[in-house]
Amino acid sequence: MNTDSDIIRQSEHLPTAFGELYDRHASHLFRYAAGRVGSSAAEDVVGDTFLTAFERRATFDHEWENARPWLFGITTTLIRKHRRMEAQNFRSVASATAFVINDDRVGEVSDRIDAERNIRALTKTLTRMAAADRDTLLLYAWGDLTYEDIALALSVPVGTVRSRLNRARRTLRASLSPEHSAQEVDHGRTHPAPQNA
Amino acid sequence: MDELTLLRKMHDTADDPTADQLRAGKARLMLEIATSGQRTAAATSRRRRLRRGLTLGIAATSVAALATVVMIAADVVGPTRAPDGTAISSGASAAAAEVLHNAALASMKMSDPVLTPGQYLRIEMAQSYLMMMGPENTTDEAPDINLMTAVLQSSTDNQYVPADTSGEWVWVRPPMQPVTFFGEHAEEDYAAQTPSTETEIVRGLGGDYYAGQQLEPDAERYDSLAGMAKLPRDPQALLDHLYLLAGDAGTGPDAEAFVLINDVLRTGMAPADLRAALFEAAALIPGVEITEDSATVNGRTGVAIARVDTTRDERSDVIIDPDTGMVIGERTVSLKGWGPIPAGTVTGWTSVTTTVVDGLPPL
Numbered sequence: 001m002n003t004d005s006d007i008i009r010q011s012e013h014l015p016t017a018f019g020e021l022y023d024r025h026a027s028h029l030f031r032y033a034a035g036r037v038g039s040s041a042a043e044d045v046v047g048d049t050f051l052t053a054f055e056r057r058a059t060f061d062h063e064w065e066n067a068r069p070w071l072f073g074i075t076t077t078l079i080r081k082h083r084r085m086e087a088q089n090f091r092s093v094a095s096a097t098a099f100v101i102n103d104d105r106v107g108e109v110s111d112r113i114d115a116e117r118n119i120r121a122l123t124k125t126l127t128r129m130a131a132a133d134r135d136t137l138l139l140y141a142w143g144d145l146t147y148e149d150i151a152l153a154l155s156v157p158v159g160t161v162r163s164r165l166n167r168a169r170r171t172l173r174a175s176l177s178p179e180h181s182a183q184e185v186d187h188g189r190t191h192p193a194p195q196n197a
Numbered sequence: 198m199d200e201l202t203l204l205r206k207m208h209d210t211a212d213d214p215t216a217d218q219l220r221a222g223k224a225r226l227m228l229e230i231a232t233s234g235q236r237t238a239a240a241t242s243r244r245r246r247l248r249r250g251l252t253l254g255i256a257a258t259s260v261a262a263l264a265t266v267v268m269i270a271a272d273v274v275g276p277t278r279a280p281d282g283t284a285i286s287s288g289a290s291a292a293a294a295e296v297l298h299n300a301a302l303a304s305m306k307m308s309d310p311v312l313t314p315g316q317y318l319r320i321e322m323a324q325s326y327l328m329m330m331g332p333e334n335t336t337d338e339a340p341d342i343n344l345m346t347a348v349l350q351s352s353t354d355n356q357y358v359p360a361d362t363s364g365e366w367v368w369v370r371p372p373m374q375p376v377t378f379f380g381e382h383a384e385e386d387y388a389a390q391t392p393s394t395e396t397e398i399v400r401g402l403g404g405d406y407y408a409g410q411q412l413e414p415d416a417e418r419y420d421s422l423a424g425m426a427k428l429p430r431d432p433q434a435l436l437d438h439l440y441l442l443a444g445d446a447g448t449g450p451d452a453e454a455f456v457l458i459n460d461v462l463r464t465g466m467a468p469a470d471l472r473a474a475l476f477e478a479a480a481l482i483p484g485v486e487i488t489e490d491s492a493t494v495n496g497r498t499g500v501a502i503a504r505v506d507t508t509r510d511e512r513s514d515v516i517i518d519p520d521t522g523m524v525i526g527e528r529t530v531s532l533k534g535w536g537p538i539p540a541g542t543v544t545g546w547t548s549v550t551t552t553v554v555d556g557l558p559p560l
Contacts, residue, residue: 015230015510016227016230016231016535018230019223019226019227019230022222022223022226023223026214026219026222026223027213027214030212030213030214030218030219030222031211031212031213031214032211034211034212034214035208035211039212039214039218042212042214043214043218043222046214046222047221047225047226050222050225050226051226051229054226054229054230093207093210093211094207096210097206097207097209097210115203118203119203119206119207122200122203122204122207123207126204141204141205141208142204142205142208142211169200172200172204173199173200176203
C-alpha cells in the first residue's frame with residue numbers, strides 16, 4: 001500500500017499518479033468544507049484544494065506519510081475567503097440542526113427547546129470567534145484531526161493548538177445555557193448518542 | 198449535550214459530496230494535471246479568463262445533470278492530426294534561430310497600424326479548445342479518465358480595440374462548434390450536452406472585461422497593453438526579464454520563457470518592435486527547435502517552432518509564416534496522449550489576425 005507521501009513522490013515523475021490522493025481524501029475534505037461554507041461552495045473549495053496541492057506538491061513535507069493534514073490546511077485557507085458565506089451557512093445549519101434534534105423525539109419538550117436555543121447561540125458564537133480559534137476547533141470537531149494533525153495543517157506548534165482549542169471550547173460553553181455548560185462529557189472522536197436525560 | 202457534542206450534531210447535517218460533485222472535481226484535477234506540461238505560473242492571466250469558461254461549463258452541466266464538462270485551458274488548436282512530438286523535427290536550434298531572425302527582421306520592417314478616432318483594431322482570434330465529457334455515472338466512484346470522451350470545438354471571436362485604448366473594448370464571443378470527436382461514445386456524449394448557443398458580447402474599459410474579477414490589475418500583466426509597453430526591447434534584456442517573471446515555476450526557466458513569449462505574441466496586440474525582440478529572445482532560448490516545417494493552423498501554413506522537452510506531456514508550437522515573419526498562430530500537441538486522446542493529437546490552437554476597421558459591426 002502506497003502512502004500519500006509515496007504518491008506525491010511518484011507524481012513528480014508521473015503527474016497523473018496524483019489523482020489517487022483525490023480518491024483518498026476528497027470526500028472527507030468536502031464534508032468538512034460543506035459544514036463550513038455549504039455544499040455548493042464546498043465543491044469549489046475542494047476542487048481548488050487539489051489544484052493548489054498539485055501545484056505545490058514539491059513543498060510537501062515527506063516526513064509525514066499522510067497528506068490529509070496538509071490538504072485540510074489548504075482547504076482551511078481557502079475557506080477563509082468565504083467568511084460571509086460561512087456565517088450564512090451557519091445560520092441555516094442552526095435551523096436544520098434544531099429540526100433534527102427535535103425530530104430525534106428525545107427527552108422532554110423543554111430539553112428540545114433548550115437544545116434549539118443552544119444550537120443558535122453556538123453558531124452565533126462560532127461566527128464571532130477568532131478565525132484561528134474557529135479553524136482549530138472545526139478541524140478538531142468536524143475534520144476529526146488530532147492535535148498533531150491540526151498543528152501541521154495550520155503550521156503552528158501543538159501547544160498553540162491546545163490553547164486555541166481550550167479557548168474556543170470555553171467561549172462556546174459560555175454561550176450555552178448553564179445546564180449544558182456545566183457538563184464536560186467527552187473529548188472523544190465519535191459522535192455520542194443523544195442523551196436521554 | 199456539551200458544546201462539542203452539539204457542534205458535532207450540527208455537522209451531521211453537512212452534505213456528503215454527490216457523485217457528480219466528486220466527478221467534476223476529479224475531472225478538473227486530472228485535466229489540470231494533463232495540461233500541466235504547458236502550464237506555467239506566469240501564464241496565469243490567460244488561464245484566469247479561461248477558467249471563467251470552465252466554471253460556466255461545469256455549472257451548465259450540473260443543471261443538465263447529464264455529463265461532466267470541463268474546458269481545457271489549452272487554447273491552442275490546429276489540424277486534427279499532428280506530428281508525433283519531435284519525431285518529425287527537421288532542424289536543430291540553428292534552423293529555428295534562422296526562422297526567428299527572419300521573423301524579427303520582417304517585423305522591424307512593418308509599421309504598426311495607426312488608428313484615427315472612431316476606428317478600431319479588430320483582433321480576430323480563431324481558436325479550438327478540447328472539451329472533456331463523460332457518461333453519467335451512477336456510482337460513487339470517481340471517473341476513470343480512460344472512459345472519458347472529448348470533443349475539439351472551435352470558434353472565432355473578435356475583439357474591437359478603440360483608437361483610444363482607454364475607451365471601451367468590445368469582445369464578441371460566439372458559441373463553440375464541435376470539430377473532432379475523441380473516444381467511442383464522444384458524439385453521443387456531445388449530443389447529451391446542452392452547449393451554449395448564444396454569442397456573448399463582453400465590454401470593458403481599457404480591455405478590462407471582467408473588472409474586479411481578476412486577481413491582478415490589468416496593467417501588471419505582461420500581456421496587457423500597459424504591460425507590453427514596459428517590456429524591454431533588447432532581446433537579452435527581454436529574455437532576462439522573462440526569466441525573472443517566470444520565477445521558479447516547475448517546468449524550468451527556458452520552457453517558461455518560451456510560454457511567456459507565446460502568450461504575448463498570441464494577443465495580436467504586440468507592437469512590431471516588441472514582436473521583433475520576442476523573436477530574437479526566443480532564438481536565445483536553449484532547446485528551441487523547428488518541430489514541423491509545414492504546419493497548418495486555420496488553413497494557413499508556416500514553420501512550427503517550440504521548446505522541445507520530451508519529458509513533458511505537451512508541447513506548445515508557435516507557427517510563423519517564414520515569408521512575412523508574421524505569427525500565423527499557435528497550437529498545443531499532446532506528446533504522450535491521455536484518456537481518449539492519442540499521442541500526437543493537436544489538442545488546441547489559436548490563430549490571430551488583426552485589421553483596422555472603421556467602426557463596430559452591428560451588435
